[in-house]
Amino acid sequence: MSNQQDLSSYSHVLPIPNSIHHTEMMELELNSDPLRDWKLQSDWYSPTRLHNSPVEYDFPGDRFIPNRSLMDLDQAYTLLTNRTNFSTRCNFSAEYRRIMEGNLTLDSEGRPFRMLVFRGSPKSSRKSIRYIDEIRRSDEENFNNNTSNQQRKLPKKESRILDAPDLRDDFYMNIMDWGKNNILAIALGRRLYLWNAANEGLHHIFKPNALNDHPSSVSWSHDGKTLAVGHSSSKIQLWDAETCKLIRRLEGHHAMVRATSWNGHILTSGGNKAILNHDARVRNSLVSEVKAHRSRVCGLKWSMTGNLLASGGDDNVVYIWEASRMNSARFVHRFTNHVAAVKALAWCPYNFQVLASGGGTDDGCIKLWNTQQGTCITSVNTEAQICGLEWNRHYKEIVSGHGFSTNDDRKNTLSLWRYPSMVKAGELSSHSSRVLQLAQNPDGLTLVSAGGDETLRFWEIFGPPPPVKGPYSVLSSKAFPIR
Numbered sequence: 001m002s003n004q005q006d007l008s009s010y011s012h013v014l015p016i017p018n019s020i021h022h023t024e025m026m027e028l029e030l031n032s033d034p035l036r037d038w039k040l041q042s043d044w045y046s047p048t049r050l051h052n053s054p055v056e057y058d059f060p061g062d063r064f065i066p067n068r069s070l071m072d073l074d075q076a077y078t079l080l081t082n083r084t085n086f087s088t089r090c091n092f093s094a095e096y097r098r099i100m101e102g103n104l105t106l107d108s109e110g111r112p113f114r115m116l117v118f119r120g121s122p123k124s125s126r127k128s129i130r131y132i133d134e135i136r137r138s139d140e141e142n143f144n145n146n147t148s149n150q151q152r153k154l155p156k157k158e159s160r161i162l163d164a165p166d167l168r169d170d171f172y173m174n175i176m177d178w179g180k181n182n183i184l185a186i187a188l189g190r191r192l193y194l195w196n197a198a199n200e201g202l203h204h205i206f207k208p209n210a211l212n213d214h215p216s217s218v219s220w221s222h223d224g225k226t227l228a229v230g231h232s233s234s235k236i237q238l239w240d241a242e243t244c245k246l247i248r249r250l251e252g253h254h255a256m257v258r259a260t261s262w263n264g265h266i267l268t269s270g271g272n273k274a275i276l277n278h279d280a281r282v283r284n285s286l287v288s289e290v291k292a293h294r295s296r297v298c299g300l301k302w303s304m305t306g307n308l309l310a311s312g313g314d315d316n317v318v319y320i321w322e323a324s325r326m327n328s329a330r331f332v333h334r335f336t337n338h339v340a341a342v343k344a345l346a347w348c349p350y351n352f353q354v355l356a357s358g359g360g361t362d363d364g365c366i367k368l369w370n371t372q373q374g375t376c377i378t379s380v381n382t383e384a385q386i387c388g389l390e391w392n393r394h395y396k397e398i399v400s401g402h403g404f405s406t407n408d409d410r411k412n413t414l415s416l417w418r419y420p421s422m423v424k425a426g427e428l429s430s431h432s433s434r435v436l437q438l439a440q441n442p443d444g445l446t447l448v449s450a451g452g453d454e455t456l457r458f459w460e461i462f463g464p465p466p467p468v469k470g471p472y473s474v475l476s477s478k479a480f481p482i483r
Helices: 005-011 022-030 033-040 047-052 073-081 094-105 129-148 323-328
Strands: 160-163 176-178 185-188 191-196 202-206 213-220 226-231 236-240 246-250 260-261 265-269 271-278 286-302 308-313 318-323 333-335 342-347 354-361 365-370 375-381 386-392 397-402 416-417 426-429 433-439 447-451 457-458
Touching: 022 271, 129 433, 176 213, 176 433, 176 447, 185 213, 226 260, 226 265, 236 265, 236 308, 260 397, 265 286, 265 308, 286 318, 286 323, 286 342, 308 323, 308 354, 318 354, 333 365, 342 386, 365 386, 397 433
Parallel strands: 260 286, 386 433
Antiparallel strands: 160 457, 176 185, 185 191, 191 202, 213 226, 226 236, 236 246, 260 265, 265 271, 271 286, 286 308, 308 318, 308 342, 318 333, 342 354, 354 365, 365 375, 386 397, 397 416, 416 426, 433 447, 447 457
């Protein structure tokens, strides 16, 4: 190709003074070994030379595309743009001219200099792109190891205590929930209160007119705009969080509504044996009804992906339901390993197919289920009634709230467990009565426990938050020799 002409074609760029004597020209011609070597080795960069070379190359380049990493662009620019006119009376010797020609036409290693190089670079000359990937993986592994090995200490005591007068000491109800709007809903006796964690304001929502009626379950919608309240009288109310006004009543149950859980616009509620699904958007809200439990339903929890529902009952059974098949009343799995009522249910936030369930006093076991395969992954005996379970969203841990126990050291405590080993990391025992309810704030750093001692205790048990993972940069300190 014309683009691959050797430097001899640019000889006009180096003017030769006219005053050079003929004998000097002859002497130069006799002593021009580098130029002759250059002509003999003019194919040094040719494909044939590259093919026969013992040097291995990472990425043999396209012969029509120059490899800039092997070119001395400053020298090439000088050769192409130099228009210096030498004096006609210069008395340069042939030896001087030979040295100058060598400096201008040979590279630092004594090889013929080319303006354009059409070959890959030797493996030993630079690190490959794969090396940068290895650096990136190494740094990311070190970052993950530093995060996972970060030692955190359990708080010695709660960060705040609030009085909760008339809090019902009932294992089967779910009367506390912390919404994404940072408002804690809590039922105290026959009254429902909203506590704003941001400004610490307390607002009383309602008190039922009937003396035998009281809230028995509360649940915030995912967007924090609607609060569902189940009653002991079997009715369900939907309240607007901003205006604190009743916006809808839902019917269908014939007994106390002890558990509620949202899945988008679908509200699932559990009563005496029955599980109802209501579409809160339409007039005829009842979508489906399933009856599988042989006793009262006291635990309901939709998975984070919204495709599976877990239900627990006083019949010691855990059912797994698929959202698209609830009309058929056919469950996906039926777990019968517990030997007491199952109220505590919690889906793992970093392994969506894992469900944690906790049994009552006669059981006292936390069981982890693989809902895809329908198997029990592990079971740990806590030696106490399990009233609530909450996963740590920042670290691989789970907290259990406990009630009655034959072991005085285990009752009325909060226990922190490592996942997946389920080794106990610590225990907190400030409540003087059983821990009935658990909830965590929107950022997942603060846990609140409601006890039969009529107190709400706030724990910084899930913090501090891990370092924020920013976008990884290829500019790793390992990639450069200059520090």
